[in-house]
Amino acid sequence: MLRSLRPAILVSLIFLVLLGLAYPLAETGIGQAFFSRQANGSLTANGSPLIGQTWTGVRWFQGRPDADNPMVSGGTNLGPRSGVLVQDVRKQIALLQKEGITPTPDLVTTSGSGVDPDISPADAYAQVSAVARARGLSAAAVRRLVSEHIAAPQFGFLGSAYINVLQLNEALARMR
Numbered sequence: 001m002l003r004s005l006r007p008a009i010l011v012s013l014i015f016l017v018l019l020g021l022a023y024p025l026a027e028t029g030i031g032q033a034f035f036s037r038q039a040n041g042s043l044t045a046n047g048s049p050l051i052g053q054t055w056t057g058v059r060w061f062q063g064r065p066d067a068d069n070p071m072v073s074g075g076t077n078l079g080p081r082s083g084v085l086v087q088d089v090r091k092q093i094a095l096l097q098k099e100g101i102t103p104t105p106d107l108v109t110t111s112g113s114g115v116d117p118d119i120s121p122a123d124a125y126a127q128v129s130a131v132a133r134a135r136g137l138s139a140a141a142v143r144r145l146v147s148e149h150i151a152a153p154q155f156g157f158l159g160s161a162y163i164n165v166l167q168l169n170e171a172l173a174r175m176r
Contacts, residue, residue, distance in 0.1 A: 049166045052117040058099040058134040061127050061172065063119055063165040065092050066110050100130040118162040121150050137175060145171055 031039035047053045052063045065088075078085035092108040101107070104123045124146045132142040149168045153159045 044166070044170065046170060047166055049117055049164050051115045052111075053166060055165065055169060058101070058130045060169050061119075061124055061131060061165055062096070062101070062107060064106055064111050064116050065108065066114050066116055100133065102126045117166060118151075118164050121146065121161055121163060124149075124163045124168065131172070135172070135175075141175070142172075145175065 028039075042048045042050050052066050055062055078088075089108045093103045096103045096107060104120075104126050106119055106123045107126065125143065128142045128146060129139055131137075132139040135142075146163065146168065149163045149171065150161050151163065152161055
């Protein structure tokens with residue numbers, strides 16, 4: 001009986017070593033060697049550039065008014081005739097105007113995913129004067145910072161130009 005089980009046990013141990021240890025270690029090594037940034041994650045001290053965060057106050061560039069909890073991602077499915085949507089947009093417009101920011105469509109409506117980390121260059125430029133005034137910086141310096149953070153469309157033609165709000169605000173924090 002034991003004699004007939006030995007080959008099965010030996011084959012099982014070989015597969016355990018190959019598929020349970022060698023293969024995962026090889027995959028981890030390849031990931032670290034060639035894709036270390038992706039393999040190690042995207043978290044910074046302030047969050048992830050892949051998930052939109054809420055930035056409060058006029059001292060920071062604002063993203064879309066999405067929830068900053070990726071566990072509740074997803075659009076609200078509110079249509080253009082929704083009273084809730086109209087109220088939310090009106091509140092966001094009033095808040096931005098109070099902060100001295102000219103509201104743009106993306107700054108007053110949520111994204112389809114609910115966690116969009118990016119805004120358009122027009123959205124960022126609409127906030128330049130208010131951010132510069134709140135931080136005591138020249139508008140030209142803040143405008144230059146915005147222009148340095150514009151990412152081109154993928155392959156030059158897919159999508160549109162965008163700015164990652166987290167990366168822009170981290171660069172803003174480094175400005176003195």
